[in-house]
Amino acid sequence: MHIAVVGAGLAGVTAARALHEGGHAVQLFDKSRGVGGRMSTRRTSWTPDAQREHALAFDHGAPSFTATDPAFAGFIQDAATFGWVAPWAPRMAPASRAETATRWVANPDMPALCRRLAGELPLHRSATVTGLARVAGGGWQVLVDQVAHPGTFDRVVLAMPPAQAAALLQAHAPTWAMAAREVAMTPCWTVMAVFHQAAPEWDAAAPSTGPIAWAARQGSQPGRDAPDNDDNTATASDTQNWVIQASAAWSAQHLEDDAATVSAALLQAFQALPGLAAAEVQWQTSHRWRYSVPRNAPWAGECTAWTDDALGLGVCGDWLGGVGVEGAWLSAQALADAWCDADPAAPGHCHPSPAMFEAA
Ligand SMILES: Cc1cc2nc3c(=O)[nH]c(=O)nc-3n(C[C@H](O)[C@H](O)[C@H](O)COP(=O)(O)OP(=O)(O)OC[C@H]3O[C@@H](n4cnc5c(N)ncnc54)[C@H](O)[C@@H]3O)c2cc1C
CATH class of the missing domain: 3.90.660.10 (Polyamine Oxidase; Chain A, domain 2)
Structure with missing residues (x-):
């Protein structure tokens, strides 16, 4: 599969590396000039x-x-x-x-760990993803600064803080967007x-x-x-x-x-x-x-990464995996395990439903 990973902090580069090793063609996008996100120097x-x-x-x-x-x-x-x-x-x-x-x-x-994991994977720097567009027949186009990036992707991973993820989720997964906004x-x-x-x-x-x-x-x-x-x-x-x-x-x-x-x-x-x-x-x-x-990670341990295989959308980050660098890595691994093994029972992986968010 062709997969766009938006966000090149630890969660994004960990997911990208693992998906690449699982046989997928991955491209990373980050709004910054380099990788690392909040692991920053x-x-x-x-x-x-x-x-x-x-x-x-x-x-x-x-x-x-x-x-x-x-x-x-x-x-x-x-x-x-x-x-x-x-x-x-x-x-x-x-x-x-x-x-x-x-x-x-x-x-x-601090960003060195992310640089090592990103390695030679294709990375689009200074590329702010402002939207995602569904392609007729399935798949995604990624809009960078409002302009469609060339090519289409079978799946997209959002690996960024919850408020920024919510803005991109709103049009396609409003329940997820609402749940992301709840995370302070x-x-x-x-x-x-x-x-x-x-x-x-x-x-x-x-x-x-x-x-x-x-x-x-x-x-x-x-x-x-x-x-x-x-x-x-x-x-x-x-x-x-x-x-x-x-x-x-x-x-x-x-x-x-x-x-x-x-x-x-x-x-x-x-x-x-x-x-x-x-x-x-x-x-x-x-x-x-x-x-x-x-401030909290209400789904850590149970629903460490969000995926919707039919829609072709995944979300990971520290706010899903647990607080901090470790949580970012665990969330990204759970997402990649799910999409590489296609095992719906993979630990930490789930397809969140509206009911789950209501229960949280
Ligand atoms: C001041 C401070 C202190 C911290 N102290 C600790 C600590 O002591 N211990 C600890 O474990 N953790 C600490 N952390 C938290 C730790 O840095 C994070 O948990 C971890 O780095 C999160 O990684 P991430 O990949 O989930 O998100 P991020 O690192 O935030 O990566 C998200 C990436 O997405 C990019 N992005 C966002 N929106 C878009 C968009 N629309 N288009 C393209 N790119 C986009 C951003 O540029 C960023 O690179 C601290 C963080 C800060 C800021």
């Missing part, structure tokens, strides 16, 4: 004076992930043997939330900053109170350039790059605040963490994620 530069320009990289989406499901853990162990991912055990700040599971990061940046995503304000004299004796903080949920020293993750993605004019104890992420509650409360106000509040909270009294901000920018992680 911001690359930019800072020019402190006319002589120096520092390249900067910040893992400003998912900073790391855990692997608890046996199938995902097996995949991650395999990926680690190829050097695609690595475990990360940051030194945690005093009074951080206790965490026991191993943290993993993609290597050498939490926002996350994120500040990326370069500090002078910010060298506490820890690499990451997960405060249990206050506006900050997570802060991490960039470059403390395995595989990143040292010191701190910086050139050799600065040492790790001199200039340090940090990502600071606000809690879901704080981000929701300040969602429409201007970026300057948000940055000031989060930087002040960061400088109040142990060992950072002398930290001086040299450069900073911020990003507002409207959709960071699903």
Whole structure:
């Protein structure tokens, strides 16, 4: 079958890779310039004076992930043997939330895992899918920026956050669209900053109170350039790059605040963490994620991917598979297993009916 996969985050590339290996001809579409979606690294530069320009990289989406499901853990162990991912055990700040599971990061940046999985699969970048059109006799045309992409597809996979999926589902599967709209995503304000004299004796903080949920020293993750993605004019104890992420509650409360106000509040909270009294901000920018992680995943485990074989439509993503990177992978695998094995009883795979959504 010819299958269009819309969205090249982890769910999209995982589904595309598995469908390709199952013998299908796959094409990926993503509105961004690259793959990775919310497994994202911001690359930019800072020019402190006319002589120096520092390249900067910040893992400003998912900073790391855990692997608890046996199938995902097996995949991650395999990926680690190829050097695609690595475990990360940051030194945690005093009074951080206790965490026991191993943290993993993609290597050498967060989108790298998606780049590896996408490999040489056909990928249409900067291609915003604005609609799907049924073709007489069956199949689909994909509309990119309102224009029909050449060729037709037997099936389409939507691998994107629920609000974006709902917009494309509305005309063809209104019950699914309605159910997708019910899934709330939490926002996350994120500040990326370069500090002078910010060298506490820890690499990451997960405060249990206050506006900050997570802060991490960039470059403390395995595989990143040292010191701190910086050139050799600065040492790790001199200039340090940090990502600071606000809690879901704080981000929701300040969602429409201007970026300057948000940055000031989060930087002040960061400088109040142990060992950072002398930290001086040299450069900073911020990003507002409207959709960071699903607040809930009501169908995880039971209906981890949605498929309608007659219509030729499938949906996957973290909001179906469970919260986070692991959920995105599990959802995509369930979809691909169903379409490769054609086994209606495949775990996690189901044909959701309106009754199921009413029950949820
Ligand atoms: C700030 C932040 C912190 C996070 N922290 C963690 C964490 O600690 N642990 C963890 O496990 N997870 C975390 N996550 C969540 C994790 O990143 C996601 O669960 C996972 O990456 C979702 O993958 P996905 O493929 O389902 O969706 P996405 O990564 O969102 O991919 C969807 C893709 O679809 C594309 N797209 C959307 N609409 C269209 C369209 N119309 N046409 C074409 N392309 C389209 C987008 O460009 C995107 O590339 C975090 C995320 C954020 C943002």
